[in-house]
Amino acid sequence: xxxxxxxxxxxxxxxxxxxxxxxxSELPVTVLNGxxxxxxxxxxxxxxxxxxxxxxxxxxxxxxSFKHVSPAGAAVGLPLSDTLAKIYWVDDLxxxxxxxCAYARARGADRMSSFGDFIALSDVCDAxxxxxxxxxxxxxxxxxxxxxxxxxMLKAKKKGNxxxxxxxxxxxxxxxxxxxxxxxxxxxxxxxxxxxxDLLSNIVTANKEIPESALIDMKISLITLKYTQSNxxxxxxxxxxxxxxxxxxxxxxxxxxxxQKADNWFLRQSPQVMGLQFVxxxxxxxxxxxxxxxxxxxxxxxxxDGVWEKNFKVKPAVFTREEKRAWLDKxxxxxxxxxxxxxxxxxxxxxxxxxxAYIAQPGGSxxxxxxxxxxxxxxxxxxxxGIRLFHH
Numbered sequence: 001x002x003x004x005x006x007x008x009x010x011x012x013x014x015x016x017x018x019x020x021x022x023x024x025s026e027l028p029v030t031v032l033n034g035x036x037x038x039x040x041x042x043x044x045x046x047x048x049x050x051x052x053x054x055x056x057x058x059x060x061x062x063x064x065s066f067k068h069v070s071p072a073g074a075a076v077g078l079p080l081s082d083t084l085a086k087i088y089w090v091d092d093l094x095x096x097x098x099x100x101c102a103y104a105r106a107r108g109a110d111r112m113s114s115f116g117d118f119i120a121l122s123d124v125c126d127a128x129x130x131x132x133x134x135x136x137x138x139x140x141x142x143x144x145x146x147x148x149x150x151x152x153m154l155k156a157k158k159k160g161n162x163x164x165x166x167x168x169x170x171x172x173x174x175x176x177x178x179x180x181x182x183x184x185x186x187x188x189x190x191x192x193x194x195x196x197x198d199l200l201s202n203i204v205t206a207n208k209e210i211p212e213s214a215l216i217d218m219k220i221s222l223i224t225l226k227y228t229q230s231n232x233x234x235x236x237x238x239x240x241x242x243x244x245x246x247x248x249x250x251x252x253x254x255x256x257x258x259x260q261k262a263d264n265w266f267l268r269q270s271p272q273v274m275g276l277q278f279v280x281x282x283x284x285x286x287x288x289x290x291x292x293x294x295x296x297x298x299x300x301x302x303x304x305d306g307v308w309e310k311n312f313k314v315k316p317a318v319f320t321r322e323e324k325r326a327w328l329d330k331x332x333x334x335x336x337x338x339x340x341x342x343x344x345x346x347x348x349x350x351x352x353x354x355x356x357a358y359i360a361q362p363g364g365s366x367x368x369x370x371x372x373x374x375x376x377x378x379x380x381x382x383x384x385x386g387i388r389l390f391h392h
Contacts, residue, residue, distance in 0.1 A: 001027055009038045028171035029142070033155045034163035036140055040118055042069050044142040044165055047120025050074060050227040052169070055122035057195055057219045060239070062122040063102035063129075064224075065114040070232075070247065072113035074224045075105030075240030076216070084108070087268045089284045090132060100128035105240040107136060110261050111288045118142070118163075125150045133157070137285065144169040193387060195222045200360060200383045204372050207381045210358060213238070214335055214381075218360045221337025222389065228339070230390040233347075235262040235354060236335040242266075243354070251340070255347045258336075259354040263328055266355075267295050270319075270327045277313040286311070295319060331355030339389040341365040345374035352378045362388050 003020030004027065017038050021027055029044075036044065043066035054062035054076060061077035077098030085091040088108030096104060099121060107114045119133060121143040130150035133141060140163025141154065154164050178187045193199075200218050203210070210218070217236040224234045228246045233254040235243040243262030245254035267273060268291060276294070278287055290311040293302045299318060302308060308315045336351045338361040348371060351359065359375060363384030375382045 001030075003027070004031065006038050006041075007035065014038075023174075028168040030166045032146070032151065032164040032166055034140060034158075034161050036163040036165060039068070040140055040163055043067070043118035044120065044140065044167075046227045047071070047118060048142050048167055050223060051120045051122040053195065053223045053226070054220060057223060058216055058239075061099040061102050063099065063106040064120045065103075065106045065117040066120065067113055067117050070229045071106075071224055071227065071241065071244060072117060073106035073109040073241055073244070074220065075102050075109070076220065077102035078105075078239040080104060083269050083274070086274065089287070093128070093132065096132070097126050097128040099123050099126055100132050103129055103132060107132075109240055109242050109265055110244070111284075112292055113261075115285060115288075125154070127153070130154050135284075139163060140165065142167055191226065191389075191391075193226070193389070195219050195226070199385050199387065202363075202384045202386065203381060204363065204368075204384050205375050205380060205382045207376070207379050210381050210383075214333070214358045217335035218337065218358060218383065221335055222360055222385070225337050225339040225389045225391075227391055230339050230392060232339045232391075233258045234337045235259065235351075235356065236337065237262075237265075237333065237355075242334070251338070251343060252346050252350065254338070255336075255342075255350045259350050262334065262354045263331075264292070264295060266328060266331045267319075267324060270324075272316070272319045272323065272327075276316055278311060279309075279313055282311060295324070328354070333357050335360070337361065339391070341368070341388075342371050343367060345370045347371075348374040348378070348380070352380075356380065359383070360385060362386055 002024055003018050006017040008015050009017040019041055047064045047066040050064050051062040058076050064074040065072045080101050088104045090104045116137050118139050119141040124145040125143045126147050127149040130153040134153050134157050142165040154162055177190050178185055221234040221236045224241050225232050231248050231251055231254045233245045234241050235258050242265040243258040245258030248254040290302050332355045334355040335358040336356040341362050341364045343365045359382040
């Protein structure tokens with residue numbers, strides 16, 4: 001099969017729609033279940049590239065949770081602590097496979113953004129991963145294969161309409177890629193940048209000590225940014241993206257957005273949030289919404305009399321600004337990557353507030369000296385890659 005007819009394009013009024021191989025060759029994908037749409041395939045193919053490269057760069061199984069052609073989360077398959085298992089709502093599933101851990105991390109970092117995601121997996125989807133996927137609100141999954149048990153579970157999801165795509169892992173795209181805008185064809189060489197240790201060897205700060213774990217996090221940040229709509233900034237901790245700021249016109253807005261998401265990830269691990277007592281039967285999505293509002297400035301929306309009873313057995317105390325700051329001050333060892341240079345030191349100041357100790361960015365700003373000076377002030381390690389990673 002060298003083409004798949006789609007119901008419509010980005011919107012229902014955009015017809016006809018299809019994906020196809022322009023050279024007449026076979027498509028490298030097979031739809032095993034469901035009827036994926038135009039945006040589903042965009043998310044699937046971008047997500048597959050991301051996890052394929054993460055696996056190649058780290059040697060670990062990888063997963064990503066995509067929404068609107070940018071990752072909401074990306075991670076490799078490191079074991080989950082008891083705390084992470086609880087805040088990701090998987091503590092009832094027992095010990096998970098490495099691939100399932102990767103998806104639990106990718107989904108769990110920003111559960112609000114991951115709601116209704118399209119999933120990409122670097123390895124054959126096993127039963128543990130399928131069991132996790134089956135109970136989340138998701139549009140579909142792409143992987144190089146599925147065990148018989150996993151496929152059976154996924155086919156039963158969404159009343160049998162869940163999108164399951166299998167991709168040929170040996171597929172190599174043409175070196176030149178094309179797209180059309182307003183009837184005009186754009187052409188460019190594919191971004192085949194190999195994100196490796198050499199790319200991170202130009203350390204420009206006084207502190208030049210990068211532990212192996214931080215080196216892995218730097219690779220994760222850059223590979224994630226490579227498939228995130230620009231401008232973009234990515235915070236990473238312990239093998240997973242914990243905050244992604246995508247598609248902002250201003251670099252500092254990317255840094256703030258990603259930093260706020262990283263802060264929320266860490267705040268979820270605080271005693272105040274871990275101790276919330278939800279009413280029986282409250283779904284995971286409703287718990288996520290309640291937590292998100294409770295941690296924010298509009299906490300009264302869930303704590304007002306007549307409202308809190310819908311979510312909590314016991315009315316929670318206000319999580320004050322001072323308490324939140326005190327908890328966030330404990331966050332350390334975070335990595336921050338940027339798809340283009342930081343033009344001002346305000347980005348470093350904001351990153352510091354979220355525990356950033358390691359930075360990977362292209363460099364090349366006329367104010368590099370001020371950015372480096374700010375990083376040195378906080379004893380950060382900063383590598384200049386010399387490579388921009390814009391993605392549109």
